[in-house]
Amino acid sequence: MKFAFYPGCVARGAGPELFDSAVAVMDRLGIEWVELTGASCTGAGVLQEKDQKLGDILNIRTLAMAEQLGLPVMTICSTCQGVMAQADRRVRKDADYLEEINGYLAEEGLSYSGNTTVKHLLWVLVEDIGVETLKKTFVKELSGVNLAPFYGCYIVRPSDALGFDENPERQTSLETVIESVGGNVVDFPGKTACCGFPILLINQRNSLRMVANHTGTASELGADAMVTPCPLCHLNLDGYQPKARRQNNRGKADLPIIHLPQLLGLAMGMDAKELGLGKHLVNTKDIVGKVESIPVAS
Amino acid sequence: MNSKLKVSRFDPETMGSGQRRWDEFEMDLHPSATVLDALIQIREEVDGTLALRCACRASICGSCGMRVNGEAKLVCKTRIADVTEEGTTIVIEPMGNHGIIKDLVVSLDPFFDKVRQVDPYLQPDEEPEQGEFVVNNDSMENLLTAMNCIMCGACVSDCTVLEVDEAFIGPAALAKAWRFVEDPRDDQRDERLKELNEVEGGIWDCTRCFKCVEVCPKDVAPMDRIMEMRDMAIEAGNRNTSGYRHTESFSKSVKKHGRLDEARLAVESAGYTNIPRLIDLAEIGVKSVLKGKMPPIVPHKADENEKITRIFERVESERNT
Numbered sequence: 259m260k261f262a263f264y265p266g267c268v269a270r271g272a273g274p275e276l277f278d279s280a281v282a283v284m285d286r287l288g289i290e291w292v293e294l295t296g297a298s299c300t301g302a303g304v305l306q307e308k309d310q311k312l313g314d315i316l317n318i319r320t321l322a323m324a325e326q327l328g329l330p331v332m333t334i335c336s337t338c339q340g341v342m343a344q345a346d347r348r349v350r351k352d353a354d355y356l357e358e359i360n361g362y363l364a365e366e367g368l369s370y371s372g373n374t375t376v377k378h379l380l381w382v383l384v385e386d387i388g389v390e391t392l393k394k395t396f397v398k399e400l401s402g403v404n405l406a407p408f409y410g411c412y413i414v415r416p417s418d419a420l421g422f423d424e425n426p427e428r429q430t431s432l433e434t435v436i437e438s439v440g441g442n443v444v445d446f447p448g449k450t451a452c453c454g455f456p457i458l459l460i461n462q463r464n465s466l467r468m469v470a471n472h473t474g475t476a477s478e479l480g481a482d483a484m485v486t487p488c489p490l491c492h493l494n495l496d497g498y499q500p501k502a503r504r505q506n507n508r509g510k511a512d513l514p515i516i517h518l519p520q521l522l523g524l525a526m527g528m529d530a531k532e533l534g535l536g537k538h539l540v541n542t543k544d545i546v547g548k549v550e551s552i553p554v555a556s
Numbered sequence: 557m558n559s560k561l562k563v564s565r566f567d568p569e570t571m572g573s574g575q576r577r578w579d580e581f582e583m584d585l586h587p588s589a590t591v592l593d594a595l596i597q598i599r600e601e602v603d604g605t606l607a608l609r610c611a612c613r614a615s616i617c618g619s620c621g622m623r624v625n626g627e628a629k630l631v632c633k634t635r636i637a638d639v640t641e642e643g644t645t646i647v648i649e650p651m652g653n654h655g656i657i658k659d660l661v662v663s664l665d666p667f668f669d670k671v672r673q674v675d676p677y678l679q680p681d682e683e684p685e686q687g688e689f690v691v692n693n694d695s696m697e698n699l700l701t702a703m704n705c706i707m708c709g710a711c712v713s714d715c716t717v718l719e720v721d722e723a724f725i726g727p728a729a730l731a732k733a734w735r736f737v738e739d740p741r742d743d744q745r746d747e748r749l750k751e752l753n754e755v756e757g758g759i760w761d762c763t764r765c766f767k768c769v770e771v772c773p774k775d776v777a778p779m780d781r782i783m784e785m786r787d788m789a790i791e792a793g794n795r796n797t798s799g800y801r802h803t804e805s806f807s808k809s810v811k812k813h814g815r816l817d818e819a820r821l822a823v824e825s826a827g828y829t830n831i832p833r834l835i836d837l838a839e840i841g842v843k844s845v846l847k848g849k850m851p852p853i854v855p856h857k858a859d860e861n862e863k864i865t866r867i868f869e870r871v872e873s874e875r876n877t
Contacts, residue, residue, distance in 0.1 A: 267816035270856050274849055296859040298814045303764045304806040307783045308790075312871045316810075316864065362870065366863055415766035447626060452716040452765035459825035460799045461761050462833075467720035468763075497840055537847045539840075 259386060262324035262374075263291035264342075266335035267299050268489035275534020276489050279519040280334045280379065282533065286395055286526050287387060291332065294323055300341040302490070303412070303456070314355075315362045317345035322363055322370040331376045334519065336488030339378040340412020340419070346376060347419040378413060380487045380518055384431045389438050397527040397554045399440035403483075403545070405521070406444040406476035406513075407432040408495065410488025414450045435518070436485060439525040444481040448472040453491035458498065465494065466502035473499050473515075474508030483514040483545045485521050492517060497539050512540040524549045559585045559636055561594055563606070564649040566656050579603070580645070591631040591639065591648065592620055595660070607659040615773055618706030621713060622660050623649040628710035628771045651713035667709050670726050674733035674752070681743040689741045702735035702781055704774040711768035711778050723757035727768035727778030730759065734781035737788065746792050752785060753794040759785050760799030801825050811868040814858025 269277040284291060297320040299305075301313040320342065324331045333339050349356040350372055360369045377385070383392055409432055413420070422429055433443045454468030473495060476484050486492055496515040503509055515538065523533040530536070530546040565577045581598050592610055599606045610620040615633040622631050624639055625647050640646045654662035680689070711727035718724050725733070730752070737748050752758045759782050768778040790800055805824035809817040819841070826833040858864060 267856075268818070271816065272818045272844070272849065296814075296863070298858050298861075298864045299810045299816045301810065302806075302816070304803055305810060307764075307786050308803050308807055309787075309871060309875065312868065315867055315871065319867070362867055365866070411763075411765040411767075415770045417770060451719075452763045452767075454763065456763045456765075457717075457761065459802050459822060460797075461721075462836075464717060464721045464724075464761065465763075468716065471720065497844070537849050539843055539847060 259288065259382075260290035260292070260329055261332035261377075261382070262327050262329040263293045264297055264320060264331050264333045264338060264376075265293065266333060266338040266489065268493065269334055272493060273489045273517075275537040276334060276492070276517045276519065279517060279523050279533045282528060283519040283522045283526065284379075286528075287383075287392075287522075289332075289382070292327065292329070294320060294331070297323060300338045302337050303341055306341070311359075313341070314345040314348060315359050317342045318349055318356075318359045318370045319363055319366075319368060321346060321374055321376070322360075322368040325370060325374045326368065330374050332379060332382055333376065334379050334487070334517075335490070336378065336410030336413035336486075337490050338412075339376060340410075340415070342376045343419045343421075344416070346372075378487055380413070380431050380435065381425070381428055383522075384427055384434050385425060389434060392435075393438055395522075396439060396525040398525050398549065398552050399555060400525055400549060400552065401440045401442075403441045403548060404444050404481050405436045405441040405516075406446060406479070406481040406484040407436060407449045408453070408472065408476075408484050408486040408488075408491055408515075409450050410486060410491045411450075411452050413487060432485065432487065432518075435521070439521060441521075444476055444479050446472075446475050446479055448475055453488070453494045455490045455494040458494055463505075466498055466505055469494055469498050469502035470506035470508040473513045474503070474506070477509045477511070477513045481513060482548060483516050483542070485516050485518060487518040489517070491515075499540050514538065514540050514542040514545045516542070516545070527554055557585055557587050557637065557642060559583055559594065559640060560643075560645040561598070562645050562647045563595075563598070563660070564647075565606075565659050566650075567605075568658055585636055587635075587637045589636050591622075591624055591629075591634045591636060591646065594636060594646075595631065595648070607657075607661045609661045616706065618708030621651050621662075621708040621710045623647075623651055623713065628652070628713035630708055630710065630773045633773055651709055653712050653715060653718040654709060662709070664707075664709060666722075667707070667712055667726075667728065670712075670729035671707070671732055673725060674729050674736070675744070675748070676729075676732050676736065678736065678739060678742050679744040680741055691740050695738075695740045699735055699738055702731045702738075702776055705731055705776045706774055708773065710771045710773060711776070714767045714771050716765045716767055717761055717763055721757065721761070724761050725752075725755070725757045727762075727782070730762075730785070731776050731778040731781045734785055737785060749785065749789040749792045750794055753789040753797060759789060760797050798825050798827065801827060807868075809855065811865055812861075813855050814861035814864040815856050817855035820855070 265277050298316045306313040436443050454465035458465040520533045535542045561581045563579050611617040613632045615630050620631045650656050650660045650662045736742050762782045802825040805821050822837050
């Protein structure tokens with residue numbers, strides 16, 4: 259199983275622990291990868307506000323690079339997943355538009371013909387690897403660990419760009435993974451809502467209210483940690499949670515926010531430090547301690 | 557098919573604001589029945605006190621917006637078979653972000669106050685020369701997306717910003733604003749954009765979460781309309797917002813490096829003279845460094861990033877001609 263790996267800007271910048279833990283986990287899972295080091299940022303929806311076509315050119319360029327390698331794209335960012343899938347949907351629906359976009363790529367010797375796909379690691383786990391095989395890579399059963407899922411908008415909406423009709427299991431993939439490590443799913447309505455990150459630098463008050471609502475509700479429902487496949491959600495829910503909680507009087511303690519690969523790594527028995535769990539702004543000591551106290555299955 | 561419905565009930569005469577009761581109903585329904593058919597059957601055959609609002613039963617009037625399994629829908633357009641499998645329960649609630657009058661009926665007063673806020677009528681400077689305005693077909697076809705809005709409130713119900721901020725004008729009213737900004741007969745375009753750019757709860761407060769796009773039963777895609785107005789507002793010279801600085805900084809970073817320069821984005825969005833906000837950012841920055849992570853001071857770049865720069869330059873020069 260080999261992928262053209264697109265980690266996204268945050269995993270390569272402000273959230274290096276995501277990249278490191280993903281790579282460690284992918285090796286254990288037997289996923290081969292080659293990083294698309296020449297690919298651009300997806301634009302994250304921000305660039306698309308200014309010029310959607312420009313955003314589409316950049317993302318179709320990334321897909322064309324993968325197509326040239328004969329590989330599907332895999333990402334570890336919900337936002338990148340969604341933005342690339344939206345661009346892919348637009349060119350698949352409109353052959354003239356695809357031709358126009360390819361016109362911008364010709365200079366580089368690139369052309370896209372729709373012969374690749376974009377898949378988040380989360381989907382690869384449930385679709386390509388499968389829960390039974392996945393479970394065989396785990397050495398610990400995280401029973402008694404309460405985990406709240408938090409998807410990130412762009413991996414759940416707009417649904418028609420995300421292949422939910424053909425792959426309905428994607429809609430509950432994060433719960434499936436939490437169950438596969440043996441954890442309890444803490445279900446709450448905010449799991450598919452916005453984390454507030456896109457307006458953090460524009461309307462911080464509203465952004466932090468969202469952070470406080472989601473982390474506060476999950477805590478009140480007994481979550482030990484929240485798990486997210488989106489590094490942008492992680493930046494907001496982790497980095498700004500202490501301030502959000504103070505401003506909005508929500509909850510007694512901060513809720514650790516765990517990247518998806520870090521959760522897998524813990525179940526695989528990897529070292530918390532190696533997984534970068536010490537690099538979060540909300541202390542992960544309690545959840546790590548809880549997992550470390552679970553004996554490795556013989 | 558055998559169906560179970562769990563319905564949210566609220567009686568203003570006996571219950572306090574924010575309270576609710578859940579009633580469960582089990583019934584045998586035709587597979588092609590809609591959620592509205594089921595609710596009407598409950599009202600007619602089981603419990604005559606159930607309050608709900610409906611009229612056309614053909615997704616034209618926009619009266620029957622409700623939340624079905626947590627998502628806003630027109631219940632006349634929602635088939636039971638599409639929202640449940642044999643044996644599972646369908647959860648029906650009034651729309652979110654609206655005050656509840658009784659059971660499934662919500663107050664639409666705040667909804668229409670927001671629509672009024674955007675001056676939803678043509679404001680031409682002069683009377684038409686020949687008794688009526690003559691416009692081309694394309695300009696009217698362009699308006700069709702937003703004109704398809706039936707004011708059902710589904711987008712408002714599930715808006716993630718309205719959930720935390722009542723001042724947000726919201727997806728429906730902003731889509732309505734777009735409709736007049738784009739109308740060639742209107743002469744207040746620049747004034748409208750300036751207002752929407754500056755007012756509290758205006759175009760920059762949307763989080764781009766796609767909820768309104770997802771739940772709109774008429775494909776109005778309010779979020780897309782809001783994004784178009786951001787670009788129009790900038791083009792019309794409105795450059796005094798952190799939203800503008802954010803978009804510009806983001807775009808500049810990707811153009812130059814091929815990737816996002818998170819540190820610069822944060823500082824430039826705040827604005828170099830916004831001292832309290834910069835102190836705030838510095839606090840997070842220092843904490844991140846102490847934890848051993850911080851976006852590199854020298855931004856990370858895509859390999860051969862000059863190729864990305866060239867694409868930007870080509871698209872920008874085409875746009876400017």
